[in-house]
Amino acid sequence: MKPVALVLLILFGSSILSYTLGKVHSLIENTIALIALLWAGTVFAMQYGVSDTFSFSMAGFDIVWRISILSWFFGMMAFIIGLGVVIYSMAFMKDKERIGYYCFALCITIAGTIGIVVSADLISFFFFWEIMTWSSFLMVIYYRYEAQKAGIKYFVMSLIGAYSMLLAIFLIYSHTHSTRFDVLTVMWENFSSGLQIALLSLFFVGFGVKAAIMPLHTWAPDAYRISPSPFTAFFSGILSKMGIFGLILLFYVFSAGSLAAHFVTVNGVALPGYLLAWFGALTALIATIIAIVQDDAKRLLAYSSVAQLGYIALGIGLSSSLGLAGAMFHAVNHTIFKVMLFMAVGAVIYRTGTYKFSELGGLITRMPYTFFVVLLGIITLAGIPPLSGFVGKWMLYEALLQQKMVFLAIVTFAASTAAFLYCYRLIFTIFLGQRPERFDHIKEVPWSMRAPMLLLSLLTIYLGMYPYHLIDLIGKVESTLFGIVPVDMSQSVLFSRMGSVNTLTVMNIVGVVFVLVFVLFNTLYKRSRKVVLKDIHTSGEVPGPHINLHYAVDFYQPFSRGVSAILKRSADRLYAAIGENLENLFDLMRYIYTGNGQTYAMYVVIFLALLFVFSQWLV
Amino acid sequence: MPFVGAAVGLTYMGIGRKIIARVQHRYGPPIFQNIVDVLKLYSKKTAITHGVMFHLAPNLAITGTISTLMFIPILSGDYPIRLFSFQGDLLLIMYIMVFGCLAMALGAGQSGNPNSAIGVSRGLTQMLGYEIPFVIALVILMVQNNTTSLLDIIAAQNTVARWNIFHSPFAFIAAMFAFLGMMGNKPFDVPIAPAEIASGPPSEFGGKYLALMQTNRGMFAFVKLVLYTDLFLGGAATFVALLVKTFALYLVQLFVGIVNPRFRTEQSMTFFWKWPSVIGLIGLVLVLL
Incomplete structure (x- = not known):
C-alpha cells in the first residue's frame, strides 16, 4: 500500500477504533491514539523528499494525494504537536467527563489536518478541510451550554469560509474541467483578470477565516477561550496554520508567481x-x-x-x-x-x-x-x-x-x-x-x-x-x-x-x-536572606492578611485610555449589528408566515382560486 | 569596556545632578557621588531577596546591557574598537536592548511590591510611545543607506556635512524625542516617578542588587549615548571625541528635563505618536521620493 494512503488509513481508522474500544477502558483510547500517531508519523517522516503520490478516480473526479516537501513540512509540524497534545491531554483530561468524545474529536482533527496537507486536488482538499472544521467544532462545544455562543460563531464563520472556497472550486472546475492542483497551476495564467480577482478573494475568505486574518478573526477569541486547553494549543498551533498553508498554496502553487503579469x-x-x-x-x-x-x-x-x-x-x-x-x-x-x-x-x-x-x-x-x-x-x-x-x-x-x-x-x-x-x-x-x-x-x-x-x-x-x-x-x-x-x-x-x-x-x-x-x-557575596512575600516596603504600614497587594486589575489602564479610539471599534459588534439588521429585514417574512393555521388555509384557498381563474383564462 | 561604560555613565549622572542643583540654586553633590554610592552599595554584606527571579534579575539585566554594548562600535577612527559589531546589525541591537529591561521588569515583578508593578506597567506603556519615532528614524537611516549594518551607517558619515544630524535632520529630530523618553529623564520619568510610586521598579532592591542595578543604569545610559553618536554624529574617532559627543547628547536631554514637569502616563505615550512621529514620517516620505 502506498505510504500516503497508509498514513490516512491509520489515522482515520485509529480514531474510530479508539472511540469504540475506549468504551471498555479510557486508557485504551490514549494508547491507541499514541500508537497510531507514532506509527503514522514515522511512515510520514520517511517520505522526506520522496514525493509519494497516490491517486484514484471517484465519480469522475481525480483524487490525488501526494506527500510533497511542503506537505512534509506542515505535516511534521502537525504530527509533533499532535503527539505532544495527546500526551498532555492524558493527564489534563483524566477524570473528566466524555473522554471518548474528546479523544475521538482530537484524533479525527489531526487526521483531517494531515489529509489537508497531502491533498493534491481540490475535492479532497475541501473534503478534509470540512472534516477538520467539523471535528474542531465538536471540540469547541465540548463544554456544552457555556460554549453555545462561541460554537455558533465559529460554525457560522467557518461556513462562510467553506462556501466561498466551494464557490471558488466550482469556478475553477467550470473553467478547467479538472480539480487537480497541477492542472490548475498550468491553467492559472490563462484566466482573465476578473476571474483571478474573484478566485483570489474567495480563497482569501476561505483561508483567512481559518487563519483568523482581520476582519475574519471574530470567532477565534471565543472559540480559543472555551475549548479544552490542550485542544486550544492544537487549535492555535496547527489548525490556524492550515489557513497559512492554504495561503501559501494560493500564492505560490496555484498562481505560481504569475500574478505579477496580471x-x-x-x-x-x-x-x-x-x-x-x-x-x-x-x-x-x-x-x-x-x-x-x-x-x-x-x-x-x-x-x-x-x-x-x-x-x-x-x-x-x-x-x-x-x-x-x-x-x-x-x-x-x-x-x-x-x-x-x-x-x-x-x-x-x-x-x-x-x-x-x-x-x-x-x-x-x-x-x-x-x-x-x-x-x-x-x-x-x-x-x-x-x-x-x-x-x-x-x-x-x-x-x-x-x-x-x-x-x-x-x-x-x-x-x-x-x-x-x-x-x-x-x-x-x-x-x-x-x-x-x-x-x-x-x-x-x-x-x-x-x-x-x-x-x-x-x-x-x-x-x-x-x-x-x-x-x-x-x-x-x-x-x-x-x-x-x-x-x-x-x-x-x-x-x-x-x-x-x-x-x-x-x-x-x-x-x-x-x-x-x-x-x-x-x-x-554570601547568600541573601529570603523574606516572605508580604515583607515589602509599604511606608511603615504593616499589610494585613486580607490586603490585596497584587496589581492585576486593569493593568494597562493608562494605555487603554491612550488607545480608547481603537478599542471602541469592534468587528464583532459590526457583524452583530449587520446580523440584527438582517434579522429585522427578514422579520417582514413574518407577515406572510404568521404561524397561524387559518392564514395558511386562506393562502391555500387563494392559491386554488387563482389557479382556477387562470386555468379558465388559459384554456 | 563595560567598566569604562559604567564609569562614564555614572559620572555623567553625577555631573547632571550638579547641573540640576545649580539651576535650582543649590550646591549639589560632588560629581563622583554616584560612583561612590555604587561602590558603597557593593561593599554591603547583607541583602534580602524575594525569590529566584528577583535574584537573577540584576544579573540578567547587566548581561543584556553588556551584550548590547558588544554589538555597538565604540570607536571608528584609526584605532577602532568595534567589538562584535560586525556580527550583528541594527535590528539585533534594537531587540537585544530589550533583554535587560525585560529581566529587570521580571525581577521587579517578583518583589511583590505593587509600586514596582505599576512602574513596570508605566514603563512599558511609555516604551510603546517612544519606540515609534525611534523606529521611524532608524528606518529612514536604513533605507537611506540601504543597509542595516551600523558599521556601514557610520562609514557613510565620513565628513561632517554627511553626519546624519545634518544629512537627515527629520530623522534626527524624531530620534531625539525618542531619546528623551528612552533616557527616562524629567518629562518622561513616569516609570520611576519618585513622588508617586516610590521610584517604582527598583523600590525593593537593596545592597548588592541595587549596586548591580545602578551599574547597569550607568552602563545602559552609556550604551544609548554611544548608539546615538554612531547613528547621528558620525561615530567617534578618538576617545575624547566620543566623550565630547556623548556628553553633548547627555546635556540635551538634561536641559529639557530641568525645565519640564512630568507627563501623565498616557500623555507620555500619546505625545510620541503626535509631532515626533509626524516629523519622522515627513522625513521618511522625503527619503522615498
Missing part, C-alpha cells in the same frame, strides 16, 4: 500580495492592541495568536524569497511558542481552575517549571534574542526593508513592540507579584503535562542557536516547489542584502557574559 505591482510585489501584506500588518497591530487589555489569559493568547498569524500572512504577501522564508520560520516559531504558552496556561487552569488574571498571582514558587516555559515562550514571542523568535522577525524585517516597504515595516515594528506589553502582563499577573492565600498549597502539574512543554522550550533554544537547520529545510521547500532561490545562509550566520547576524555569536555572548556575572556575583 496585476499592478507595488514595490515589486503584485497587488494581491501587497494587499495581503497590509491585511497581515494591520491584523498584527490591532490584534496586539486588543490583546493588551484582556483580563483573561486564554483570550489574551487568542488575540496574540491572531496577531502572530498576521505577521505570517505579511511574509507570504511579500512574495520574496526572504519574506516567505521569514513567514515559514515564524510559522514554526509561532506553533512552538503558542503551544507552549497555551499548555502552560492550561496547566495553570488545571491547578487553579481559573484563567482570570485578577484572580491569579505569585505562582512562580508553586509551579516553577510552568513559569520557566512561559518565560521562554514570551521571550520567543517578543522576538528577543537569543531565542528563535528573533530569527523569524529578523527575516521579515529584512525582507520588508529590502523591498523598501517602509510603512509596512513601521506598522510591524509597532506591533512587535506592543507585544512586550501583553507578554509582561501574562507572566506577571499569573506567576509574579503576590499570591492569593488559596493557592498557597497547589502543586506543579504532573510530568506528562510538563514534558511536552519542556521539550518544546528546548526546541526554541536550539533553533535560536542553529536556525540553519530549519532555514535549510525551508530553502528546500522554496526551491523545489516555487522555483525561488532559497535564502542565503551559512551555518549560524543569517544574510540578507542589507545586513547579517550571527546567531551563534549572540547566544555565546549572552551565555558567557551571564555565566561570568552570575559566578562573580554569587561567589563574592
Whole structure:
C-alpha cells in the first residue's frame, strides 16, 4: 500500500477504533491514539523528499494525494504537536467527563489536518478541510451550554469560509474541467483578470477565516477561550496554520508567481500580495492592541495568536524569497511558542481552575517549571534574542526593508513592540507579584503535562542557536516547489542584502557574559536572606492578611485610555449589528408566515382560486 | 569596556545632578557621588531577596546591557574598537536592548511590591510611545543607506556635512524625542516617578542588587549615548571625541528635563505618536521620493 494512503488509513481508522474500544477502558483510547500517531508519523517522516503520490478516480473526479516537501513540512509540524497534545491531554483530561468524545474529536482533527496537507486536488482538499472544521467544532462545544455562543460563531464563520472556497472550486472546475492542483497551476495564467480577482478573494475568505486574518478573526477569541486547553494549543498551533498553508498554496502553487503579469505591482510585489501584506500588518497591530487589555489569559493568547498569524500572512504577501522564508520560520516559531504558552496556561487552569488574571498571582514558587516555559515562550514571542523568535522577525524585517516597504515595516515594528506589553502582563499577573492565600498549597502539574512543554522550550533554544537547520529545510521547500532561490545562509550566520547576524555569536555572548556575572556575583557575596512575600516596603504600614497587594486589575489602564479610539471599534459588534439588521429585514417574512393555521388555509384557498381563474383564462 | 561604560555613565549622572542643583540654586553633590554610592552599595554584606527571579534579575539585566554594548562600535577612527559589531546589525541591537529591561521588569515583578508593578506597567506603556519615532528614524537611516549594518551607517558619515544630524535632520529630530523618553529623564520619568510610586521598579532592591542595578543604569545610559553618536554624529574617532559627543547628547536631554514637569502616563505615550512621529514620517516620505 502506498505510504500516503497508509498514513490516512491509520489515522482515520485509529480514531474510530479508539472511540469504540475506549468504551471498555479510557486508557485504551490514549494508547491507541499514541500508537497510531507514532506509527503514522514515522511512515510520514520517511517520505522526506520522496514525493509519494497516490491517486484514484471517484465519480469522475481525480483524487490525488501526494506527500510533497511542503506537505512534509506542515505535516511534521502537525504530527509533533499532535503527539505532544495527546500526551498532555492524558493527564489534563483524566477524570473528566466524555473522554471518548474528546479523544475521538482530537484524533479525527489531526487526521483531517494531515489529509489537508497531502491533498493534491481540490475535492479532497475541501473534503478534509470540512472534516477538520467539523471535528474542531465538536471540540469547541465540548463544554456544552457555556460554549453555545462561541460554537455558533465559529460554525457560522467557518461556513462562510467553506462556501466561498466551494464557490471558488466550482469556478475553477467550470473553467478547467479538472480539480487537480497541477492542472490548475498550468491553467492559472490563462484566466482573465476578473476571474483571478474573484478566485483570489474567495480563497482569501476561505483561508483567512481559518487563519483568523482581520476582519475574519471574530470567532477565534471565543472559540480559543472555551475549548479544552490542550485542544486550544492544537487549535492555535496547527489548525490556524492550515489557513497559512492554504495561503501559501494560493500564492505560490496555484498562481505560481504569475500574478505579477496580471496585476499592478507595488514595490515589486503584485497587488494581491501587497494587499495581503497590509491585511497581515494591520491584523498584527490591532490584534496586539486588543490583546493588551484582556483580563483573561486564554483570550489574551487568542488575540496574540491572531496577531502572530498576521505577521505570517505579511511574509507570504511579500512574495520574496526572504519574506516567505521569514513567514515559514515564524510559522514554526509561532506553533512552538503558542503551544507552549497555551499548555502552560492550561496547566495553570488545571491547578487553579481559573484563567482570570485578577484572580491569579505569585505562582512562580508553586509551579516553577510552568513559569520557566512561559518565560521562554514570551521571550520567543517578543522576538528577543537569543531565542528563535528573533530569527523569524529578523527575516521579515529584512525582507520588508529590502523591498523598501517602509510603512509596512513601521506598522510591524509597532506591533512587535506592543507585544512586550501583553507578554509582561501574562507572566506577571499569573506567576509574579503576590499570591492569593488559596493557592498557597497547589502543586506543579504532573510530568506528562510538563514534558511536552519542556521539550518544546528546548526546541526554541536550539533553533535560536542553529536556525540553519530549519532555514535549510525551508530553502528546500522554496526551491523545489516555487522555483525561488532559497535564502542565503551559512551555518549560524543569517544574510540578507542589507545586513547579517550571527546567531551563534549572540547566544555565546549572552551565555558567557551571564555565566561570568552570575559566578562573580554569587561567589563574592554570601547568600541573601529570603523574606516572605508580604515583607515589602509599604511606608511603615504593616499589610494585613486580607490586603490585596497584587496589581492585576486593569493593568494597562493608562494605555487603554491612550488607545480608547481603537478599542471602541469592534468587528464583532459590526457583524452583530449587520446580523440584527438582517434579522429585522427578514422579520417582514413574518407577515406572510404568521404561524397561524387559518392564514395558511386562506393562502391555500387563494392559491386554488387563482389557479382556477387562470386555468379558465388559459384554456 | 563595560567598566569604562559604567564609569562614564555614572559620572555623567553625577555631573547632571550638579547641573540640576545649580539651576535650582543649590550646591549639589560632588560629581563622583554616584560612583561612590555604587561602590558603597557593593561593599554591603547583607541583602534580602524575594525569590529566584528577583535574584537573577540584576544579573540578567547587566548581561543584556553588556551584550548590547558588544554589538555597538565604540570607536571608528584609526584605532577602532568595534567589538562584535560586525556580527550583528541594527535590528539585533534594537531587540537585544530589550533583554535587560525585560529581566529587570521580571525581577521587579517578583518583589511583590505593587509600586514596582505599576512602574513596570508605566514603563512599558511609555516604551510603546517612544519606540515609534525611534523606529521611524532608524528606518529612514536604513533605507537611506540601504543597509542595516551600523558599521556601514557610520562609514557613510565620513565628513561632517554627511553626519546624519545634518544629512537627515527629520530623522534626527524624531530620534531625539525618542531619546528623551528612552533616557527616562524629567518629562518622561513616569516609570520611576519618585513622588508617586516610590521610584517604582527598583523600590525593593537593596545592597548588592541595587549596586548591580545602578551599574547597569550607568552602563545602559552609556550604551544609548554611544548608539546615538554612531547613528547621528558620525561615530567617534578618538576617545575624547566620543566623550565630547556623548556628553553633548547627555546635556540635551538634561536641559529639557530641568525645565519640564512630568507627563501623565498616557500623555507620555500619546505625545510620541503626535509631532515626533509626524516629523519622522515627513522625513521618511522625503527619503522615498
